[in-house]
Amino acid sequence: xxxxxxxxxxxxxxxxxxxxxxxxxxxxxGEVVVVAPDSPQSGMxxxxxxxxILRLTETDIYPGLQAFKCSGTPADCVKMAKDLVLKSKKPxxxxxxxxxxxxxxxxxxxxxxxxxxIEAAIENMPAIGFSLCDYESSADMDHVDEYVLxxxxxxxxKDMGHGVALNVNFPAKQKESIQGIRICRQANAKWxxxxxxxxxxxxxxxxxxxxxxxxxxxxEDNDEWAxxxxxxxxxxxxxxxxxxxxxNLLNDDWNFE
Amino acid sequence: xxxxxxxxxxxxxxxxxxxxxxxxxxxxxGEVVVVAPDSPQSGMxxxxxxxxILRLTETDIYPGLQAFKCSGTPADCVKMAKDLVLKSKKPxxxxxxxxxxxxxxxxxxxxxxxxxxIEAAIENMPAIGFSLCDYESSADMDHVDEYVLxxxxxxxxKDMGHGVALNVNFPAKQKESIQGIRICRQANAKWxxxxxxxxxxxxxxxxxxxxxxxxxxxxEDNDEWAxxxxxxxxxxxxxxxxxxxxxNLLNDDWNFE
Numbered sequence: 001x002x003x004x005x006x007x008x009x010x011x012x013x014x015x016x017x018x019x020x021x022x023x024x025x026x027x028x029x030g031e032v033v034v035v036a037p038d039s040p041q042s043g044m045x046x047x048x049x050x051x052x053i054l055r056l057t058e059t060d061i062y063p064g065l066q067a068f069k070c071s072g073t074p075a076d077c078v079k080m081a082k083d084l085v086l087k088s089k090k091p092x093x094x095x096x097x098x099x100x101x102x103x104x105x106x107x108x109x110x111x112x113x114x115x116x117x118i119e120a121a122i123e124n125m126p127a128i129g130f131s132l133c134d135y136e137s138s139a140d141m142d143h144v145d146e147y148v149l150x151x152x153x154x155x156x157x158k159d160m161g162h163g164v165a166l167n168v169n170f171p172a173k174q175k176e177s178i179q180g181i182r183i184c185r186q187a188n189a190k191w192x193x194x195x196x197x198x199x200x201x202x203x204x205x206x207x208x209x210x211x212x213x214x215x216x217x218x219x220e221d222n223d224e225w226a227x228x229x230x231x232x233x234x235x236x237x238x239x240x241x242x243x244x245x246x247x248n249l250l251n252d253d254w255n256f257e
Numbered sequence: 258x259x260x261x262x263x264x265x266x267x268x269x270x271x272x273x274x275x276x277x278x279x280x281x282x283x284x285x286x287g288e289v290v291v292v293a294p295d296s297p298q299s300g301m302x303x304x305x306x307x308x309x310i311l312r313l314t315e316t317d318i319y320p321g322l323q324a325f326k327c328s329g330t331p332a333d334c335v336k337m338a339k340d341l342v343l344k345s346k347k348p349x350x351x352x353x354x355x356x357x358x359x360x361x362x363x364x365x366x367x368x369x370x371x372x373x374x375i376e377a378a379i380e381n382m383p384a385i386g387f388s389l390c391d392y393e394s395s396a397d398m399d400h401v402d403e404y405v406l407x408x409x410x411x412x413x414x415k416d417m418g419h420g421v422a423l424n425v426n427f428p429a430k431q432k433e434s435i436q437g438i439r440i441c442r443q444a445n446a447k448w449x450x451x452x453x454x455x456x457x458x459x460x461x462x463x464x465x466x467x468x469x470x471x472x473x474x475x476x477e478d479n480d481e482w483a484x485x486x487x488x489x490x491x492x493x494x495x496x497x498x499x500x501x502x503x504x505n506l507l508n509d510d511w512n513f514e
Contacts, residue, residue, distance in 0.1 A: 045303030045332070046366045053463040054452070075302070075367075079450050079466065106379060108498055109303045110332075118498075122363060122447055154511050161503040181513040185499040190379055193336050195311070206310045209336065236503035241365055241375075242442040246418040246493030254411050256438040256491075 004030035004092035004156050007081050007120075011041040011074045011099065011112025015061065018098035021141055022130065023062060025148050026095060029156065033091070034067035035081035037074060037112075042101070044112040046119070047073045056080050074116035082123060093155055094120035097130035098144065100137055104169045104223040105187040105215070108237060117165035118239050126155050127165040133227050134172035143178060144170045147232050151181070160236060167235040171227050182231040187222035189215035261287035261349035261413050264338055264377075268298040268331045268356065268369025272318065275355035278398055279387065280319060282405050283352060286413065290348070291324035292338035294331060294369075299358070301369040303376070304330045313337050331373035339380060350412055351377035354387035355401065357394055361426045361480040362444040362472070365494060374422035375496050383412050384422040390484050391429035400435060401427045404489050408438070417493060424492040428484050439488040444479035446472035 006026045010019040014036035026032045038057075055071040068085055070077045074096065096116040103111040113129045120127035130148055132139060151168055160166060167186075171178065193211040200206055215224050223233035263283045267276040271293035283289045295314075312328040325342055327334045331353065353373040360368040370386045377384035387405055389396060408425055417423060424443075428435065450468040457463055472481050480490035 040308065043305045043307035045301070045305065045372065047302040047304040048300045048367050049466060050300035051297065054466060055461070055463050076466070080452065080464070083450060083452055084464075106496065109375070109496055110305050115302065118366070150513060154513065158511050159506070161500060161506050164500050164503045167498075183504055183507045183511075185501070185504065186497050188497075193340060195337065195340055204312070206312050207337070207341075209306060209311060209333070234507065235498075236500040236507060237498040238500035238503070239363065239366055239498075240443050240445075241424075241492075241494040241496075241498075243418060243421050243493040243495035244442070246421045246495070247440055247442065249416070249418050250440045250491065250493060254415050254440075256407060256411065 005089055006030045006032050007086065007091040007094045008032055008034045009036045009074060009077045009096050009116045011037065011044060013037050013040045014069045016100065017137065018100055022095060022098050025145060028149065029152055030092065032065055033085060034062055034065055035070055035077045035085055037077060038069035038071055041073050041112045043110050044073045044115065045110050046075055046115040048075050049073060054080065056084060074112040075119040078116050078119040091125055093152060094125050094127040095130065095152060098141065099131035100139065101131065101135045102133040102169055103129065103131040103167060104227055104233060105189040106191065108167055108186060114167055114237065118237060121163050121165035122239055124163060126160055128152065128155055128168055129165065130168045132170045140173040143173045147178065147181065151234065164236045164238060167237050169223060169227055169233045171230050174230055176230060179229065179231045182226040182233055184223040184226050184233045184235050185221055186235050187215060187224035188217040189213060189224055262346055263287045263289050264343065264348040264351045265289055265291045266293045266331060266334045266353050266373045268294065268301060270294050270297045271326045273357065274394065275357055279352060279355050282402060285406065286409055287349065289322055290342060291319060291322060292327055292334045292342055294334060295326035295328055298330050298369045300367050301330045301372065302367050303332055303372040305332050306330060311337065313341060331369040332376040335373050335376040348382055350409060351382050351384040352387065352409060355398065356388035357396065358388065358392045359390040359426055360386065360388040360424060361484055361490060362446040363448065365424055365443060371424055375494060378420050378422035379496055381419060383417055385409065385412055385425055386422065387425045389427045397430040400430045404435065404438065408491065420495055421493045424494050426480060426484055426490045428487050431487055433487060436486065436488045439483040439490055441480040441483050441490045441492050442478055443492050444472060444481035445474040446470060446481055
């Protein structure tokens with residue numbers, strides 16, 4: 001039996017610690033091809049490059065692997081990997097990460113890591129985005145390895161549903177071992193941003209966006225609860241944004257005549 | 258009674274024809290504040306600016322209106338409008354557009370126009386993204402006015418549901434008048450991208466991404482069908498990406514022990 005083909009990408013850039021760890025783990029499971037951004041793309045959401053050029057360059061930074069750096073966004077990486085690198089070979093799994101920082105709850109919308117996974121899901125490729133809830137670039141990652149492998153192995157043999165991508169988040173390393181894996185819904189939480197105003201050397205004001213995470217969700221079936229309780233969270237995500245209950249509301253109450 | 262407060266933004270930039278038309282329509286309904294990108298931001302998806310500075314500059318291009326150009330993405334515009342311009346005043350409606358080009362079906366994910374509306378929905382502000390299914394910058398827009406007003410008027414008096422934003426698309430102008438408004442789900446269609454490879458003056462290759470829209474959806478309750486049949490499509494959108502049916506699938510069939 002031939003080895004499964006695994007496409008690895010991320011949003012922190014092709015040389016980040018997280019993607020290096022993910023590549024080395026995926027090499028235990030299959031044939032790995034890497035197509036990742038040539039520079040950090042955090043917060044890019046599901047951006048794609050229209051109206052500007054894209055570059056795709058083979059690199060030898062991962063000896064023995066086919067690896068390409070891409071000038072575009074994480075979603076661009078998946079599109080270019082599919083059409084220009086893998087061509088007729090459909091990957092058995094697309095993995096993105098390991099992101100340096102949380103992508104739980106509403107952050108899934110802003111996340112470049114998850115946009116790559118969702119782009120793969122649009123193409124009906126099984127896909128997983130992995131994120132570590134620790135923003136330190138030197139964060140300890142030893143505790144995630146067995147869980148990355150366990151989830152990826154299941155994804156290679158089980159169906160995750162048509163057009164679904166998994167959003168996997170790991171708690172930051174704690175004294176106690178991880179409690180296990182929880183299948184969750186996206187928590188109802190959000191960022192309360194804060195703009196730090198400064199003045200540049202030319203006397204013009206500018207801003208840095210910072211923010212605090214506000215969790216209003218009282219449930220225990222969501223990804224924020226899982227992470228707060230030292231579980232790995234797994235949220236299956238879809239790309240149909242239709243609010244079906246709002247369709248009924250609009251049909252019943254609104255008048256467009 | 259005081260006039261409703263309406264925030265206007267877009268992704269084509271603060272001087273585009275579409276936003277100028279939307280501003281002038283919204284002035285018929287309320288007090289308008291404009292916060293829009295200082296340059297085109299098409300295809301930006303739900304990107305936000307992290308790790309870089311943001312600028313927000315008041316401009317007098319719309320005499321009599323409070324208007325600001327923002328160096329960031331459409332989602333940044335809504336965040337900056339809320340925190341730095343409107344402050345304690347919550348808008349009664351946030352409108353984005355009128356986009357030059359379709360945002361039906363899967364394009365909602367890539368759309369800067371809709372990311373602004375969804376960002377507003379996260380803040381529980383009623384929000385609508387308007388797009389014209391015509392990519393010509395000089396496209397005829399006369400036929401959309403009455404529908405923009407009709408939908409915005411309803412949104413000012415009716416509830417669209419918590420955390421919902423409407424994705425409104427208009428057919429390109431045809432000989433026949435628009436047939437009416439259809440409340441729809443997002444069609445199951447996607448872009449099949451195509452990379453046009455070229456060589457720069459320095460001998461290095463680069464790519465332009467182009468694409469063809471592929472519609473596999475056989476239904477008549479979706480936005481593609483509506484546009485193809487000369488209706489205005491209205492899709493209520495949400496920001497919870499959880500695939501609830503996949504939660505059951507994972508719980509039943511996957512083994513994480």
